[in-house]
Amino acid sequence: MKLVPRPLSTLALICASAMVVAAGPAGASATRAHETGASGVTATASLTVTPAPLPKAGSVVKAKGVTRTVLAVAEPANSPGQVLYMTRVKIAPKTKLSEHFHSGVQVARVESGVLTYKIISGIARVTRSNGAVKKFTGPTTASLGAGDSIVETSSLVHFGSNKTNKPVVIVTALLINQGSGLSTPVGSAVEGTRIVLPADLEVTSRDIVTFGVNGLNTMGTAVEVGSGILEGEGGSLTGVRAKLNATFLVNYLSGNGTWNATMTMTFADGSTISGTMSGATIVTKDGGAAFGGTIGVVGGTGIYKTVTGGTGTYTGTRSGALGATSLQTRTELRVLGL
Structure with missing residues (x-):
């Protein structure tokens, strides 16, 4: 596989353990982070998806204001027992996601729109569309635009909101253990x-x-x-x-x-x-x-x-x-x- 040397944040690489994600700067974007309020948000939706069996390529999961499409699924040979997912998430205007974390590591890149990203706790490393990288420690809020990306680890509790009048489209890569849910709501136990x-x-x-x-x-x-x-x-x-x-x-x-x-x-x-x-x-x-x-x-x-x-x-x-x-x-x- 051809490796494309584009700027990625540190944790973005985790999701690329078997393949480098080269669709642009795939990392953790928050260099232009700023504090924001919750005004303008009218709906709440959760991206928590824990079906059994886990989603297959082509499957679509819908919640209030959120549509997640599984684009590809792979089981990396150099990561036995783990599954790599690539998904596209569309968030409708005036929609807020619930607080959650990922038991594995997820890289999310904004394809279009503006995502307001709230870090409840944990550390995020962010890559902007121009390649600038910065580390953010919660609690804080970031505004992510097209080309920006953010990496979400198991210790990062967060949620996103679309406060605008246009949809937000995100492409993600998620590496998790087989049998794990794509995300876990706050309050759920993490083993170990x-x-x-x-x-x-x-x-x-x-x-x-x-x-x-x-x-x-x-x-x-x-x-x-x-x-x-x-x-x-x-x-x-x-x-x-x-x-x-x-x-x-x-x-x-x-x-x-x-x-x-x-x-x-x-x-x-x-x-x-x-x-x-x-x-x-x-x-x-x-x-x-x-x-x-x-x-x-x-x-x-x-x-x-x-x-x-x-x-x-x-x-x-x-x-x-x-x-x-x-x-x-x-x-x-x-x-x-x-």
């Missing part, structure tokens, strides 16, 4: 103990081969190691340092491409939680890169030997070439069995 590790990683070793007619293809392995202070749900999972060690197999064209990895998070007492990852990397205008992927938790050792599985995300940026600079990363897990 939450573990969050922001960490600066260094490439401690790499074995990269450059090839191709113009030397633009790169493939090989890289080991990234670093540590940070845990954010979690109390006890041993909050406020203490933990280490992350990840080994990546990368396949890039002009710096853009996909990767697979194994990861181990090591805690203060030596206990570990391990998993597999898959994702993608996109080069940025400054010569660095943004990357993101999904995690499947495999198991644990020590006090975490009861771990039976789980999911997560791995996102971040680097300011230079792979191995030349440190990587600013964030690993978020929902661990089962604790």
Whole structure:
């Protein structure tokens, strides 16, 4: 598949773990964010869709003022147990969606109209139509126009509104575990103990081969190691340092491409939680890169030997070439069995 080096926000890459979404800047758009009120909104609709079985390509789901059409469905070979959906969502004038989040990761790009986007809690990375990227922390409100995009992770609680007199059309890519709903209303339980590790990683070793007619293809392995202070749900999972060690197999064209990895998070007492990852990397205008992927938790050792599985995300940026600079990363897990 041809990889198109367009500006994406960090988390947009998660939905592109098996394929790069190159329909324009697919990321998280809020650079022109501004506070707004709720005036002008007359209808409320929910995008919560949890049918069984999950929607098939071509299926249409309608709610009050909202129509979601499933454009494509894929099961990425490098993300076993997960499903990638591409949808088109049309929001009627004067319609407000309910508060919700996505158990996986969704990238939404505004094709037409103006969407008022309210972040209740969590962090969104936004890519404007001109490629500008900015991080927003809730609570805040953003106005998203045509060509803008926003990335929605499991920790981002949000809702959208169409306060205008014209329809808003959005195209989305959503990567979720098989059996998960396309969205989850606020108040629904999210399985697993939450573990969050922001960490600066260094490439401690790499074995990269450059090839191709113009030397633009790169493939090989890289080991990234670093540590940070845990954010979690109390006890041993909050406020203490933990280490992350990840080994990546990368396949890039002009710096853009996909990767697979194994990861181990090591805690203060030596206990570990391990998993597999898959994702993608996109080069940025400054010569660095943004990357993101999904995690499947495999198991644990020590006090975490009861771990039976789980999911997560791995996102971040680097300011230079792979191995030349440190990587600013964030690993978020929902661990089962604790």
